[in-house]
Amino acid sequence: MKITSIKAWQIFDSRGLPTLEAEVTLASGARGRGLVPSGASKGQFEALELRDADPKRFRGKSVFKAIANIENQIFPALCGANAFDQEALDRMLIEFDGTPNKSRLGANAILAVSMGVANAAATMRNEPLHSYLSEGRGSLLPIPEIQIIGGGAHANWRTDVQDFLVIATGARNLEEVMEVTHNVYHAAGDILRSRKKYFGVADEGGYWPEFERNEDALDLLVEAICRAGYTPGREASIALDIAASDLYSVEKGRYRFNLENREFTSSEFIGVIADWCDRFPIVSIEDPLADTDWDGWHEIIGTLGSSIQIVGDDLFTTNAQRISTGIEKCAANAVLIKLNQIGTVTEAIEAIRLAQSAGWQPIVSARSGETEDAFISHLAVATNAGQLKVGSFSRSERMVKWNELLRIQRDLGARAEFIGFSKARQVRERKRE
């Protein structure tokens, strides 16, 4: 089924910043859109997000060059190509760009087209995207990781740690996950309101972090879980995204908590995290160390890796080469997967497969700047990834992903599987042994 047209426009993300939408049309008239998200705490090894850098337009953030690249370069190259061969098309895009980080055409331009092709092909087949991408083999509903408090780059550095999240570790199905999350999220809001510390929400819909120490947010999470009627560590547990690259000075070789005016060597920082893990029901930590501190990553896996999910986001940037290095160095046991860190659907799926083949946990993830699109909910199910992280339990650019997951569950009917957090960990451990 041939591609007959690709058009692109500037749209706006959940922060009101410019981003891209591409629309791919096939010979049958079937159409598919690709909407590109955008990060704030970006990893230095991510594929390049092409912005115009013209201070006179949209404060330098417009994406008209990327749009022109789609219409004047990518479309002529893909015109007439078979939309059902996603992998071949993505490889053409990678080669046509020709740079290691997609800086010639822009990863945002390339990804918009890659996602648009997948959506157009699924529409053409009259299949939901998850089923099209997996040829009907995707059936595992991912366990959501849901932000309760947002900090770091998403809340003007009010806390150093970026995400304080919960995982419904005791849930037996997706409905229970939603109920536990709903109850904990609103209990946390009630507590903040009663203490006159409710100041609205941060970029991903989690509460604005009004705390004296990073650890105070952990206390609040435990309290919210109890207030909601659950036992911390049983029905609901804690996950963190420290986004530590943002806290690290390469020159000094030190991590810094500005909020508490404290500095740490890599080993001391691991000590702080290990102490939190002793005292709080933490099950997962993302980017506990900086993306250049490979020795630190290796050390933390030795200290915590047998009991805690250690997730590389900025460390890997969804890049198969970096993930392979991580596997060799035994530097993590889970990988965050963000489509726009790498720039094509095929490479994101490849990164998921690579993690799975090493017995690592892939976690499909949104960005802090999101759109109304729910592609990633389908991607998570299509790849049987097992975990999904899209921010909090409020604001429609977040809820659209959770709501879509519920729709996918209905669509899968009896084929839908849910194995929850602990069982999934056991399965992976057996695989690693």
Ligand code: PGA
């Ligand atoms: P970002 O944050 O989208 O701003 O990079 C999300 C994350 O770090 O997981």
Ligand code: ZN
């Ligand atoms: Zn992260």
